[in-house]
Amino acid sequence: MSLFGFLRHKFENKNSGRVGGGYAFLFGGTSAGKFVNEMTAMQSAGVYACVRILAEAVASLPLHVYERGTDKRKTLTVRYDHPLYRLLHDEPNEEMTSFVFRETLMSHLLLWGNAYAQIVRDGRGFPAALYPLLPNKITVERTGAGKLIYAYQGDGETVKYNRDNILHIPGLGFDGLIGYSPIAMAKNAIGLNLAMEEYGSRFFSNGARPGGVLEHPGFIKDIQRVKDSWNAAYQGSENAGKIAVLEEGMKYHAVGIAPEEAQFLETRKFQLNEIARIFRVPPHMVGDLEKSTFSNIEHQSLEFVKYTLDPWIVRWEMSLRRVLLMPGEKDGVVIKFNLDGLLRGDYETRMKGYATGIQNGIFSVNDVRKLEDMDLLSDEEGGNLHFVNGNVVRLNDAGAAYRKE
Numbered sequence: 546m547s548l549f550g551f552l553r554h555k556f557e558n559k560n561s562g563r564v565g566g567g568y569a570f571l572f573g574g575t576s577a578g579k580f581v582n583e584m585t586a587m588q589s590a591g592v593y594a595c596v597r598i599l600a601e602a603v604a605s606l607p608l609h610v611y612e613r614g615t616d617k618r619k620t621l622t623v624r625y626d627h628p629l630y631r632l633l634h635d636e637p638n639e640e641m642t643s644f645v646f647r648e649t650l651m652s653h654l655l656l657w658g659n660a661y662a663q664i665v666r667d668g669r670g671f672p673a674a675l676y677p678l679l680p681n682k683i684t685v686e687r688t689g690a691g692k693l694i695y696a697y698q699g700d701g702e703t704v705k706y707n708r709d710n711i712l713h714i715p716g717l718g719f720d721g722l723i724g725y726s727p728i729a730m731a732k733n734a735i736g737l738n739l740a741m742e743e744y745g746s747r748f749f750s751n752g753a754r755p756g757g758v759l760e761h762p763g764f765i766k767d768i769q770r771v772k773d774s775w776n777a778a779y780q781g782s783e784n785a786g787k788i789a790v791l792e793e794g795m796k797y798h799a800v801g802i803a804p805e806e807a808q809f810l811e812t813r814k815f816q817l818n819e820i821a822r823i824f825r826v827p828p829h830m831v832g833d834l835e836k837s838t839f840s841n842i843e844h845q846s847l848e849f850v851k852y853t854l855d856p857w858i859v860r861w862e863m864s865l866r867r868v869l870l871m872p873g874e875k876d877g878v879v880i881k882f883n884l885d886g887l888l889r890g891d892y893e894t895r896m897k898g899y900a901t902g903i904q905n906g907i908f909s910v911n912d913v914r915k916l917e918d919m920d921l922l923s924d925e926e927g928g929n930l931h932f933v934n935g936n937v938v939r940l941n942d943a944g945a946a947y948r949k950e
Contacts, residue, residue: 579736579737579739579740579743580736581728581729581732581735581736581739582728583656583657583681583726583728585739586656586728586732586735586739587656588739588742589735589738589739589742589820590742590817591738591816591817591820591821591831592728592735592738592820594826594830594831594832595655595820595821595823595824595826595831596652596655596656596824598826598830598831599651599655599824599826599853599854599857600647600648600649600651600652600655601648602854602887603647603648603651603854603857603858603861603882604643604644604645604646604647604648604651605644606858606882606883606884606887607634607882607883608633608634608643608647608880608881608882608883609623609630609633609634609880609881609883610623610624610627610629610630610633610634610878610879610880611623611624611878611879611880611881612624612627612877612878612879613876613877613878613879621879621881624878627878628671628672628673629671629672629869629870629880632672632673632674632675633865633880637662637674637675637676638665638674638675638676639674640676646662646675646677649677650662650677650714651857653677653679653680654714654716654724654857654860655716655727655824656726656727656728657680657681657724657726657728658680658715658716658717658718658723658724658725658726658727658729659680659683659713659714659715659716659723659724660677660680660712660713660714661677661678661679661680661683661695661711661712661713661714662675662676662677662678662711662712663675663676663678663697663706663710663711663712664709664710664711664712664868664869666710670871671871672869675712678697678711682697682698682699683695683696683697683698684696684698685722685723692707692708693707693708693722694706694707694708695707695708695711695713708868709868711868712864712865712868712869713864713868714860714861714864715860715864716860727823727824731820731823734816734819734820734823735820737816738813738816738817738819738820741813741816742813745813758797760795760796760797761794761795762794762795763794814833814835817831817832817833818833821833824853825852825853826849826853827845827846827848827849827853829845830849846887850884850887854884854887855884858882858884861882862880862881862882865880866879866880885916895917899913899916903932904932904933904934905933905934906931906932906933908931909928909929909930909931910922910927910928910929910930911928911929914928
């Protein structure tokens, strides 16, 4: 049976259990000879950097609970008194902050393709606490009645939860229920990166410096002794720069670096971009500034928010609303991240935009001060007034003052 046939067979078998981190057969050895799973992948500097960037970005964003207004614009008002506000904004449980909780779940989502959290509810059914669960210990099962059951394999026992008691944020998948691990799907690229890092480490740890060939004019009785003596004195990065002393007429011939070793750094840079491409992280955010300039790096950062971060945010928001909100409040209550801070431009650009908005009656002074987290002005100070530039008039009114005179 082909791989795609096997995948189709797995999808059509609805009663089969599915591991939270994706299908296990996708992991394992790679073409580069390195074993890749979630933990070994984090030993790659590129994977670690991408996971950390995305996890910390999601964890640092303000997360609020809003209520939709009854007006036509459906104005959103923060609901500080809502039971979910404290869980999502401050402390999801008594052991961790909201930042740590979201950072943990986002790292699970990036490595295993799924993020799970246990929902502890009070007597009224409202969520009272959220605890993250390791994706590799969860199996998703479908009962004969078609309901989803989440089985968590703990210390010697298996606990089963229904879908109302599990917060599940799935990544990209083929069946809409379970996400696939990005690490598993890109294991060959990550395995090549791990192999190159190991090769580079061995190259610098085992390479004799000075390096080359020792030529003796006569016959050497104990070759091994000469090799051991030379390696003990000059092998390894800690002996780099030492002056070599040659005896018995020996000559040293330096050997240049082979072409494949000279291209080693270029290949490593390409693999770093390859990993950044997997997670859709701009290269400049993982330390590759080759194609970044002062004029375009701001636009690259805005593209990161729009094309990389925003899809993850939508996954989070929809999953939180689906399982945390009570059925009767889903139409009026919204759980939403605030991306305004990341979408703002530099200071000069913001000030020019604010000035244009105030002069054309779009913003009041207090509207701008809210966006900049500044204290508001009172009505006596004109903080809520709207102004328009007096030099701008309608075309029909042009010259009206002169006609009147």
